[in-house]
Amino acid sequence: MAVAELTTPTCTKQGLRSSEVFYLSAGTPSFRRLSFRPLRRTHSSRISCSVNQTAQAPVAVQTKDPKSNKPECFGVFCLTYDLKAEEETKSWKKLINVAVSGAAGMISNHLLFKLASGQVFGPDQPVALKLLGSERSFQALEGVAMELEDSLFPLLREVQIGIDPYEVFQDVEWALLIGAKPRGPGMERAELLDVNGQIFAEQGKALNAVASCNVKVIVVGNPCNTNALICLKNAPNIPAKNFHALTRLDENRAKCQLALKAGVFYDKVSNATIWGNHSTTQVPDFLNARINGLPVKEVITDHKWLEEEFTDKVQKRGGVLIKKWGRSSAASTAVSIADAIKSLVTPTPEGDWFSSGVYTDGNPYGIAEGIVFSVPCRSKGDGDYELVKDVIFDDYLLKRITKTEAELLAERRCVAHLIGGGVAFCDLPEDTMLPGEM
Amino acid sequence: MAVAELTTPTCTKQGLRSSEVFYLSAGTPSFRRLSFRPLRRTHSSRISCSVNQTAQAPVAVQTKDPKSNKPECFGVFCLTYDLKAEEETKSWKKLINVAVSGAAGMISNHLLFKLASGQVFGPDQPVALKLLGSERSFQALEGVAMELEDSLFPLLREVQIGIDPYEVFQDVEWALLIGAKPRGPGMERAELLDVNGQIFAEQGKALNAVASCNVKVIVVGNPCNTNALICLKNAPNIPAKNFHALTRLDENRAKCQLALKAGVFYDKVSNATIWGNHSTTQVPDFLNARINGLPVKEVITDHKWLEEEFTDKVQKRGGVLIKKWGRSSAASTAVSIADAIKSLVTPTPEGDWFSSGVYTDGNPYGIAEGIVFSVPCRSKGDGDYELVKDVIFDDYLLKRITKTEAELLAERRCVAHLIGGGVAFCDLPEDTMLPGEM
Structure with missing residues (x-):
């Protein structure tokens, strides 16, 4: 890192690391x-605190x-x-x-x-x-x-x-x-x-x-x-x-709710996806999720619950928690951030995937480009990931994906001035903040 | 554990596990x-929530x-x-x-x-x-x-x-x-x-x-x-x-302060002991502690600092922290509890030891029996431990150990009514609660 301190490294669009470049x-x-x-900033070179470690003589701190x-x-x-x-x-x-x-x-x-x-x-x-x-x-x-x-x-x-x-x-x-x-x-x-x-x-x-x-x-x-x-x-x-x-906390909560309903331990739930926005328009996907390797809809036969209660249970979790506990869910949020990192630095288990909100350019799902949308991902453990193509859609899922996509497009219009998109125009229809979040 | 639920297990003075007994x-x-x-309590048998795991059929929660x-x-x-x-x-x-x-x-x-x-x-x-x-x-x-x-x-x-x-x-x-x-x-x-x-x-x-x-x-x-x-x-x-x-947070803080003073990373400090009470009479021991395997007093030649400032730095840490952070040191306390458990369930590294407040009966240091006093311990990783005999004392260390011992004997007199020791008599001379603790 010593070289990087003395000179100004280059970033290329290929995203090479500064040290490599x-x-x-x-x-x-x-x-x-x-x-x-x-321009107003002037940055002196970074202070390096490293000292040669010599235990014999105290070193000024x-x-x-x-x-x-x-x-x-x-x-x-x-x-x-x-x-x-x-x-x-x-x-x-x-x-x-x-x-x-x-x-x-x-x-x-x-x-x-x-x-x-x-x-x-x-x-x-x-x-x-x-x-x-x-x-x-x-x-x-x-x-x-x-x-x-x-x-x-x-x-x-x-x-x-x-x-x-x-x-x-x-x-x-x-x-x-x-x-x-x-x-x-x-x-x-x-x-x-x-x-x-x-x-x-x-x-x-x-x-x-x-x-x-x-x-x-x-x-x-x-x-x-x-x-x-x-x-x-x-x-x-x-x-x-x-x-x-980060939509990993939503994914973790979705897995837990599916496990509870199915009467299994949560480690039996796989292939859970959160689609879209981290808001109340988010779509916890029970069509592609699996329990013990079987489609959720084969295991949980109460489809009314899946369609009418499941999403609500996932989304209201934070609100219920803040009522019980008096604080927001800092501990489990931190766990989900750790999970999100681990999912990128360790290979994804065979056949499974994880959710993350990522940039949609080039996505295989037909989702509008130019927004950040939660989708199913797999990683080789190198910090990078690819989108999972092997998913199915039905009308119910597509309709909800369209709604969360519309919200993200509206949010993008609200921040046009911050992303080089000209004058912002904000027409968000309703408050979609998740309960218990700020 | 099913057997234990149906019957009342025995404890023997040998401390066998209920299941073993x-x-x-x-x-x-x-x-x-x-x-x-x-006698007023009536305890019904414990509810067992285990269900046979059958993913196919939902199970009532x-x-x-x-x-x-x-x-x-x-x-x-x-x-x-x-x-x-x-x-x-x-x-x-x-x-x-x-x-x-x-x-x-x-x-x-x-x-x-x-x-x-x-x-x-x-x-x-x-x-x-x-x-x-x-x-x-x-x-x-x-x-x-x-x-x-x-x-x-x-x-x-x-x-x-x-x-x-x-x-x-x-x-x-x-x-x-x-x-x-x-x-x-x-x-x-x-x-x-x-x-x-x-x-x-x-x-x-x-x-x-x-x-x-x-x-x-x-x-x-x-x-x-x-x-x-x-x-x-x-x-x-x-x-x-x-x-x-628990005196492990005090030990961890002592190691950190010795490292800071010596100009080394904290992993170079070993054999740190906290003697006595978790209070301001506690004795962080710099006589037996080592830095890079050498006695601390050979590495830190500022003996005035060791005698007059080191203990204070360790003890006031919690108070400084609460001022900076506005909260007590929950995170590092939790780390030290985890450390204390790990020290009992993993073998102690060769030549090193850890501190814990333990019952003094049969101790090799001449400390009064019948109190809980922090001393240096080693474990084979089986949950048990033995006291370290290979420590040295000087007049300075002994004088301070005597003071914290006197405090613990006084505390014991205060709670005589709670330990089958007759009528309590409380003559604690001063408030020795550590700053930042409650």
């Missing part, structure tokens, strides 16, 4: 990645200036190491850089510890965590970093905290965009789309400018499909297919 | 375990009567399975039963998902979670159980929720006692000892009556050392050495 073509650097970078926007290594994570020089870490993979926005929030408070523990990227994958927060939450970010220190995770080799995405996203290979403004009292969905759209436009630009060119992005902050669309449209040098909107 | 000597059941069971004290299987966890009949689970270990009190609290909200994910007990160990809450928190318990459902953890095969420890602790092999009353405004430590002592006396009696005879108990609720003492004294048929007071 750079080590191959360091002689002819292109500055295309800077095209979205606001890097202190952080809280007024600075620059992310810096935190506490014990400034006292680092040469992973290749140490006997026990020689077999480890190359350090992976993971950015998390909304890092001081409750979902992150669950997720960060999962990422650091090795259960997401694996037991031989050292991790650097880059925490993005706001000015208001900066002290809380320090608190999170302190708790990560106190947890002594062997694989967690770097923690940086910051409030400027152009600094925090530097060289990241994963960006988990959880932070978003919650809907204020009386705020309409159109207004929320605009407020959060601004954030995701800025973060898209920052990713485009400084992240690894093949960065994988998972958008969690609502409205996540259209936020992901805004983000990818503002990052033209990163492959559009690298952007995901 | 039972399958070996089912002909001569003893009722000694019932000696602490209040067990519904729960919220007014009942009985813990029942929750939601999808009622739709269970024969672990031995399924191809993929045939190689799994026998289901382990884990009770968690304070299950609706924030520490549990982190811990339960770790236990369910397999990262604590291992990837081939199916887990049953038994959540103990209060009448007030019952709905929140349901919320937690719902989030566990939605997480689709393959190893999590049973979840039960309840508010009666005599029901929830049935057959448990691990009891993680996190729940405790927080200190109210103006409440003195003596009063807190009494209020929480009542809870832990009751839970000790319940464990004695219904848990597995070799149950391992980790007490987290404060004041945890004396709560653990109360608990074990009320469970005379469970081996006293099975009871632990």
Whole structure:
């Protein structure tokens, strides 16, 4: 990574990693990645906190200036190491850089510890965590970093905290965009789309400018499909297919409800798809899902329940939970984000698939292009994925897919000003926010 | 476990597991375990929610009567399975039963998902979670159980929720006692000892009556050392050495502070001990701790820092964190509980040890008997442990150990009425609650 710090890496439309581009073509650097970078910013070179590890002599600890926007290594994570020089870490993979926005929030408070523990990227994958927060939450970010220190995770080799995405996203290979403004009292969905759209436009630009060119992005902050669309449209040098909107919690909930109804344990449910938007127009698919390898409709003969109650059960889960528990479902959301990552870095089991909201250009289903739509995916475990072609449709499923597609097209019109589409025109017919979400 | 449901198992002082006792000597059941069971209670046999797994026909889901004290299987966890009949689970270990009190609290909200994910007990160990809450928190318990459902953890095969420890602790092999009353405004430590002592006396009696005879108990609720003492004294048929007071978060923090000062990564610090009470009299030991295999005092030559600042840094960590983060350190506490369990179920690395608050009878250090005191331990990974004899003392260390020992003896006098020691006499000199804890 030392080279990347000294020079400005190139992103190509092919999405090569900055290090790959750079080590191959360091002689002819292109500055295309800077095209979205606001001119007012001046970024000094990133501070490297690595020290040669010499236990005999105490080393001065890097202190952080809280007024600075620059992310810096935190506490014990400034006292680092040469992973290749140490006997026990020689077999480890190359350090992976993971950015998390909304890092001081409750979902992150669950997720960060999962990422650091090795259960997401694996037991031989050292991790650097880059925490993005706001000015208001900066002290809380320090608190999170302190708790990560106190947890002594062997694989967690770097923690940086910051409030400027152009600094925090530097060289990241994963960006988990959880932070978003919650809907204020009386705020309409159109207004929320605009407020959060601004954030995701800025973060898209920052990713485009400084992240690894093949960065994988998972958008969690609502409205996540259209936020992901805004983000990818503002990052033209990163492959559009690298952007995901999280619908995995919906998929997990759908599997659980099918298991409950069928009287089986949830591990017997496979091939569950969430189609479309992460909103009340989403379509949990019981036509293609399977239980013990059999079509759901053969196992659950109460088709009235499937058509009239199942979707409602999945969608109202968050609302029921917030009533019972008094808090939103941070823990299971974090689990589903971890699941979404694992689905991309481990091969999908034979015959099965997973749902993710992805860019629709070139999709085989006839869904409108140019939106982010949840569909069934398979991965070889290389971070990439392909769309599953082997699915069936009936009139009932198609009708509902058309409705969620129409909503996403309407949302796109609302944010036209943020995606280079001219003047926005917002005609969202109703509030489709999922209960229990903000 | 079917046999245990039909009959009342025996606990022997040797601490055999109920199933072992039972399958070996089912002909001569003893009722000694019932000696602490209040007569007013009448316990119906436990409801078994297991159904033969037949995916073809939907099975009625067990519904729960919220007014009942009985813990029942929750939601999808009622739709269970024969672990031995399924191809993929045939190689799994026998289901382990884990009770968690304070299950609706924030520490549990982190811990339960770790236990369910397999990262604590291992990837081939199916887990049953038994959540103990209060009448007030019952709905929140349901919320937690719902989030566990939605997480689709393959190893999590049973979840039960309840508010009666005599029901929830049935057959448990691990009891993680996190729940405790927080200190109210103006409440003195003596009063807190009494209020929480009542809870832990009751839970000790319940464990004695219904848990597995070799149950391992980790007490987290404060004041945890004396709560653990109360608990074990009320469970005379469970081996006293099975009871632990959690000092692992203190140990983890001590390692982190030593690493920071020495300018090394925390994985280079070993042999860290917390001696004594989980309070401000606790003694983080820098005499026996090592950095890169060398004595700390050889690596950190600033001995003034070691003697005058190190302990303070460890103890004030929770207070600093609560100021930064606005919340107590639930996530890192949960990590340390997971660490404490893993230290008992995996062999301790050669030459290293871990800290735990354990019963002092027969200890090799000359510490007063009959209290729960944190000391260095090693385990073969069988759930049991032995005390480390190979430690050195100097006057400085001994003086501080004497002080924390005196405090624990004073705390014991405060709770004499709860441990069969006659009339309580409370003369605690000062408030020694750790900053940031309740």
